[in-house]
Amino acid sequence: MSLLDHLPADWRDATLVGRIATAAGPTPVVISHGRVRDVSRVAPTVADLLNQWSARVPAGEDLGPLEQLPLAPAYDKPGQATRLLAPVDLQCVKACGVTFAVSAVERVIEERARGDYAKAQSIRDALGERVGADIRSVKPGSPTAVRLKEALIADGLWSQYLEVAIGPDAEVFTKSPVLSSVGWGDWIGVRKESQWNNPEPEIVLACDSNGRTLGATLGNDVNLRDIEGRSALLLGKAKDNNASCAIGPFIRMFDSTFGIDDVRKAVVSLTVHGEDGYKLEGSSSMSLISRDPLELVEQTLSQHQYPDGFALFLGTMFAPTDDRDVAGRGFTHKVGDVVRVSSPALGTLENKLTTSDQAPPWSTGISHLMRNLASRGLLASRST
Template identity: 60%
Template sequence: MTPIFDPADALGTEWREGRWLGRIDRGDGPSPVLVVGGIVHDMSRVAPTVAELVADGLLDHTAGEPIGDLAKLGLSPDGTPRLLSPIDFQCVKAAGVTFAVSALERVIEELARGDPGAATAVRERLETRVGGGLAAVVPGTEEAAALKVALIEEGLWSQYLEVAIGPDAEVFTKAASLSTVGWGSAVGVRSDSTWNNPEPEVVLLVDPTGRTVGATLGNDVNLRDFEGRSALLLGKAKDNNASCSLGAFVRLFDDSFTMDDVRSASVALRIEGEDGYVLDGASAMDQISRDPEELVRQTMSEHQYPDGFVLFLGTLFAPTKDRDEPGRGFTHKVGDTVSIASPRLGRLLNPVTTSKAAPEWTFGVTALVRNLAARGLLSKRT
């Protein structure tokens, strides 16, 4: 069943107070929009893409065409007007192992060789040695280096701990431009994966100069069996059809919503299965081991992003509640519904299917450019 879009749910109770950036298709193709005071403004005649709006700082809604109240447009993920993922040409980056609990889970995946049945024993051994102490370690410090030596001596060192407490953050490319799915669309897991989970995260929108302009919610769908067998399978574990979703709109920074609100955000997760299984989890951004601005800095330290990028900040959530067999933890089933919510960013809702069964991604860069040209939106601005 297609979920019904309600801005008070998808964007939260502050949806009329916040300033929001996204994309919709009114029937002729994708258009960037700004939502201010609850009114949607089509910005396609100002700049044809979200990337250009952000890069050139064209975020004044009064220059666009007001097309109605967001609550009355009748947006849906598969109808007209259609709600799309809020980004287009931006590169999709992700920071991994940024929370102590998720770091331990990545180590467990590796030491268990991707076998969920072996994870319990590994988890007990690792938690006995490290426990919550990892959360207090500042990455790149002498204390972190001393812990590394101790864990190596006990045979518990992992490449995941290297990026958790070492000087360099893990930053990888999660998905291709234009391949992300939006609110209400199905997210996909590989059909040959037997151990996987959602990753509820706050996602930053960053312009080409490295300035963060806003934030949204995201699901960095992860295959624990693939990545656990080998970190060299990260590409297969992370980048698959429909394996990356983003919130309905990006909330733009202003006087009432800033990076400090990201730093203090709480993110709630709920998974509901057709089998009656329910799992609740939470992620608190104040427990992140690297500041969001440091993660942005490391992403751009020796790379340029002329169309800007979005950056997933990682998650504290690590699902261990058994679903079927004792000791085997959680894995998705087709038909699950994933809800990711944060009070000031709203709620991202996605049903779960396989990457093979999800709608194929066919609308890429070439298709978008051709569409914009046919609509007369590529002429040079004056």
């Protein structure tokens, strides 16, 4: 597998921002016209780089053509000195949930099944036609949404998940701690006790400290359906685990070749290949999202300030229901699954599944990064 096969088709015309692990330490890079530039002397972190981003790409140190960098998947070559990291560092990683109608229905099913996958299909059959057909055409927070809520309450079908699907307030939560996200080619983890889980292929927006939406990348917001289904108060346990957040391969910066309108009409595809020969395919069309991506950015900014910027998962409509092994059980991951999240303008994010306790431990925190940057003389070199 080559990283080049997982880049946007027009990657030589795109401006890409990322991070690579080197023998010296994590290094922000910009790929422009196919060449890699180490910009750490100008911006020691990606957060710094985006906060000072302008139309002019920083010069940096030319590391040569991207195809000449030895960037192999970490799960194939553990311990390699040079590898691709998640393209965010000090940014807060936020996520929006239940932003697609079909996702809302599946969350209601999880809630009513109390995490029991065996009950899911009968509940899905009972709810799908009545709820799903209605909420697809409803604008969240509108008078129509209010009337639908009243009708569903009267039918005994209201749910906290429908509240964020068609109510005025979006669900926005913190997905993972700063610096804990994994990148392209790395292991991704689920809790070993989870028996019902799936990938969540999403587009992730990159925003600076002022809320400017500067670019986009791909993400996998792994979902443990049995744990969250038992109680929404277990969201943290279901969502925030070692190696449970993957982002990459690069942030594609907005320019004349790619912008927010391309995000709005993007199609995000998913494939899962199991070591048992199993294959799952699906896709999400961003045109079906219930809330505009920039509205989700605004709702995120309404919480508080983000001095290092933030990355924002926009949600997914993909909730696999096809049986993998046992009739009525639906889909769940197995160790060794290779998961690919892709979109033509953003490339492909590939990861291999393991359990969170077996994934490489997260060991590089903020204090480690600051000491590393100081030892390399990068903190004193900041121009802003």
